[in-house]
Structure formats: structure tokens, C-alpha cells
Amino acid sequence: MRLILIGPPGVGKGTQAALLESRLGLKPLSSGVIFRSEIDADTDLGHLANSYIKRGELVPNGVTIEMMAKRIRSEEVRKAGFILDGFPRTIRQAEALDTMLLEMAMPLDKVISIEVDDDVVISRLSGRMGCTKCGEIYHSINKPPKREGYCDKCNSPLFVRSDDQPETIRERLRVFRENTAPVRDHYQALGLLEVVDGSQDPEAVYEAIVDGVGI
Ligand code: AP5
Ligand code: MG
Secondary structure, three states: OEEEEEOOOOOOHHHHHHHHHHHHOOOEEEHHHHHHHHHHOOOHHHHHHHHHHOOOOOOOHHHHHHHHHHHHOOHHHHHHOEEEEOOOOOHHHHHHHHHHHHHOOOOOOEEEEEEOOHHHHHHHHHOEEEEOOOOOEEEOOOEOOOOOOEOOOOOOEEEOOOOOOHHHHHHHHHHHHHHHHHHHHHHHHOOOEEEEEOOOOHHHHHHHHHHHHOO
């Protein structure tokens, strides 16, 4: 199965990718998660990415496409399929992905667009926390950890993302509308798009995705 999850910041892409992985064994590939691990590892790519991410801007297409292409072309991903979360985010990235998948004879099954209003996104991102070790995603109101500040699954400390500040969130929403909304339209024109209402609780969103994909 080869899926793309597309949607504004904070709509729940990472939450749904984790559910699809744990329940169906699909392999999530999140460009944001990969960039953050490069930042943590203090690599050159991490330094470059951080200078854009902290402002809510997109990392340049060239390095982003190269980073994702390496993983998509890997033996493991060829065999297991993927759920792309956060990529492609520009028309140039979408066209590069389409070409790559055509060359590999690995067509996409579906592109799931998760959609909610901006005010929901802002409240979700304002309370988000993530696990420093396993990446589990929490929310201070919608999904609080059992022990404050620590992960339920692996007991490691939780952290707040540096781009989850009100001004950066507004900029990420603007960047989404300008650059990523056209990607949604691109896949709609190709007949691959399924729209899911992201304002429901995570279980209901999951069911809608599974229904939309037909699995
Ligand atoms: P990225 O990491 O992709 O961030 P994003 O797209 O802004 O999305 P988020 O991760 O913030 O939200 P999400 O949709 O995963 O929501 P989540 O499940 O966490 O990208 C970060 C940055 O990296 C970009 O700004 C850019 O700079 C750079 N970048 C990444 N990819 C790039 C690319 N391809 N090209 C160029 N630059 C790139 O949920 C959010 C919160 O809501 C959580 O607290 C969760 O518990 C809660 N929640 C989730 N679902 C529900 C629900 N149904 N009901 C109630 N609460 C919910
Ligand atoms: Mg995410």
C-alpha cells in the first residue's frame, strides 16, 4: 500500500500515520520527523533545515526531494510500501515523486486529504507534546499523558516543538495555503484524492481513512 497523508499543520497526520503503522503495519515516512532527527544529530542538513523550520518556512525543494528519494527508493520501502506524511508539500516535490514512482512502477493507491478549520489547528498545536524517544504524540487536553511530562509508552521526557509558537503556526498555515493546497488539487485532478473530516476524534478519522482507502 502506498499512501500520502496531506493536510495543514496540526491536522493529525502524524497521529494517523502512527495508527496506520501499529494496526496495519504500514511504514510512515515523515519529512518533518526526518528533519528533526537530523537537527538532533547536529548534521549539516539539520542545520540547514532548522534555519527554515524555526521560521515556519519550507526547506528548499532540492535537499528535501533528495532526502525523501533516498528512502523511497530503499529496498525496505519498495517491499513494505509507505505512508508519506508531510511530503510532497510543493508542486515541484509532487512532480518529482510522480516521476520517481513511475520509474519504479510503484503507483500511488490514494492521497488522503485531512481537513479542518484553522482555529482547530491552532488549538491542537498549542497543546501538543511529543516523546523525545519513541515519538508518541500527546495533547495537554485531548490526549494528556498519564504522568505529566513523561511518555506513557516508554517513560521518556516529552518536549514541545520549537515551531509550535503562535506566530510560527500562523506562518505555517500561510505557507500551507500557498504551496501545499495546490498539491491537493494536483492529486484531485489525477483522481487519487479522498477527503476526510479531521475535526472528528482520532478513532473516527482513522475509520474514515480506512474506508476511503478501501482496506
Ligand atoms: P511537519 O513535521 O510535517 O509539520 P506539519 O505539517 O506542520 O504538521 P504537524 O506535524 O505540526 O501536525 P500533524 O498533522 O502531524 O498533527 P499531529 O498528529 O502531530 O513539518 C515541520 C516543518 O518541517 C515544516 O514547517 C517545514 O519547515 C519542514 N518540512 C517538512 N516537510 C517538508 C517538505 N516536504 N518540504 C519542505 N519543508 C518541509 O497532531 C497535532 C496535535 O493534535 C497533537 O497534539 C495530537 O495529539 C492532536 N490531535 C491529532 N488528531 C486529533 C484529533 N482527531 N482530535 C483531537 N486532537 C487531535
Ligand atoms: Mg506531524
